[in-house]
Structure formats: C-alpha cells, structure tokens
Amino acid sequence: MIGELILVRHGKAESKLLDKSDFDRTLTEEGKREFETFMKKVVPLLEPKKQLEVWTSPLIRAKETADVFKEALGIAEMKEKDFLGNGDLEGLLQELEKQDSQFVIACVGHEPAMSAWTKELTGQSTPFPKGGVVNIRFEEDKEKGRLDWKLFPN
Numbered sequence: 001m002i003g004e005l006i007l008v009r010h011g012k013a014e015s016k017l018l019d020k021s022d023f024d025r026t027l028t029e030e031g032k033r034e035f036e037t038f039m040k041k042v043v044p045l046l047e048p049k050k051q052l053e054v055w056t057s058p059l060i061r062a063k064e065t066a067d068v069f070k071e072a073l074g075i076a077e078m079k080e081k082d083f084l085g086n087g088d089l090e091g092l093l094q095e096l097e098k099q100d101s102q103f104v105i106a107c108v109g110h111e112p113a114m115s116a117w118t119k120e121l122t123g124q125s126t127p128f129p130k131g132g133v134v135n136i137r138f139e140e141d142k143e144k145g146r147l148d149w150k151l152f153p154n
Contacts, residue, residue, distance in 0.1 A: 001096060001097060001138045001140070002101045002102055002103075002138055002139060002140050003096065003099060003101070003102055003103035003104060003105070003137075003138050004049070004103065004104045004105070004135065004136070004137050004138070004148075005096070005105055005107065005121070005135075005136045005138070005145065006046070006104070006105065006106040006107070006133060006134070006135050006136075007106075007107055007109070007114050007117060007118060007128075007133070007134045007136065008065065008066075008069060008106055008107065008108045008109070008114075008131075008132070008133050009108075009109065009110065009111060009114045009128050009129065009130055009131060009132045009133075010027070010057075010059075010061045010062045010064075010065040010108060010109070010110060010130065010131070011027050011031040011032060011034060011035035011061070011064075011065045011068070011130055011131040012027065012028050012030060012031030012034060012035075012130050012131070013025045013026060013027050013028060013031060013061040013130075014026055014027075014028060014061075022059070023058075023059050023060065024060055025059070025060060025061050026060050026061055026064060027061050027064045027065065031061075031130070031131070032064065032068065034131060034153055035065060035068050035069075035131045035153070036068055036072070038131055038151075038153040039068060039069065039072035040072075041151060042069075042072070042133055042151060043072050043073060045135070045149065045151070046073055046106075047073065049104045050104070051103075051104060052073065052075060052104045052105070052106060053078075053079070053103070053104070053105045053106070054066055054069060054070045054075055054077075054078040054079070054105075054106045054108070055078065055079050055080075055081045055084060055095075055105060055106065055107045055108070056078050056079070056080055056081070056084060056107075056108040056109075057080070057081070057084035057085040057108060057109045057110060058080045058081075058082060058084075058085050059085050059110070062084065062085070062108045062109060062110065063078075063080070063108075065108050065131070066078045066106075066108040069106065069108060078108075081095065081107070083095070084107055084108065084109040084110075084113075085109070085110070087109070087110065087112070087113030087116070087117075089113070089116070089117055089120060092107065092117065096138075111128055114128040114132070114134070115127065115128040118134050118136065118147065121136055121144060121145045122136055122144055122145050122146060122147040123144050124147045126147070126150055127152075129152050129153065130153070131152070131153040132150065132151070132152040132153070133150065133151050133152075134147065134149075134150045135147075135148040135149045135150070136148065
C-alpha cells in the first residue's frame with residue numbers, strides 16, 4: 001500500500017447533554033469559525049496534493065467539518081463512509097487497499113478512533129484534539145505508516 005492518509009477529527013460540537021441524538025449533534029458556531037481559521041494553516045500543507053479525496057463519517061458534526069475542509073481546499077465532493085462513524089479500522093484498511101497507488105485521502109471522523117488509528121497505523125501515540133489533523137504516509141516496503149506531520153488548533 002502506497003499513499004497518504006490524512007486523519008481529521010471533527011471540530012467543536014454541541015454538548016452531549018443536549019436533548020439531541022449523538023448522530024445529529026452539529027458544530028457550534030465557534031467550532032465552525034475556529035476550524036475555518038485553522039484550515040488557513042492546513043491548506044499550504046495539502047494544496048499541492050493532486051487527486052485528494054475527502055471521506056467523512058455520516059454524523060452531522062463530521063460532515064460539517066468535512067464541508068469546511070473541502071471548501072478550503074477547493075474540492076468539489078466528499079464521500080460518506082460508515083466505518084468513519086463507527087471507528088471500524090478494518091473497514092478503513094479494506095477501502096485503502098482498493099485505492100490506486102499514491103492515494104491521498106482525508107478522513108474526517110471522531111475520537112477515540114482517530115488517536116487509536118494513528119497509534120495502530122504508525123506505532124506512535126498522539127493526542128487528537130477537536131479539529132486536529134494528522135498526516136500518515138505509507139510506503140510499499142514498510143509494515144507501518146510513518147507519522148509525517150500533525151497540526152492541532154490552538
């Protein structure tokens with residue numbers, strides 16, 4: 001498997017205490033603004049990427065984060081993937097195996113999956129705050145991916 005995986009945790013969302021299902025929780029206005037501002041730091045790292053695909057969890061807050069992400073990069077579409085909503089690493093790996101060589105895919109999802117996947121895929125533990133972005137590179141002859149860079153909102 002050769003390619004680049006960008007893991008993105010959704011931005012700040014409504015409280016779990018609201019009378020709303022977890023699926024329907026949205027980004028707060030502050031969370032959306034913060035992620036839009038943060039993307040100004042992320043865009044220069046990703047702008048030269050050709051054929052960048054955006055995959056998102058079907059949960060509303062992740063889809064809203066993915067919208068901001070793709071708009072900042074001028075990407076027209078995104079694809080919903082259930083494994084991003086339920087944290088199914090095997091589902092992710094199966095989808096990555098189907099990709100062409102040199103894939104560049106950004107996955108917008110949730111904790112604890114984002115930090116668990118980073119550790120499983122790279123062997124490195126890293127905190128994963130809301131709105132954080134981690135870039136993992138995969139090379140053919142390597143058993144694990146390499147944590148290339150990480151960028152977190154202030």
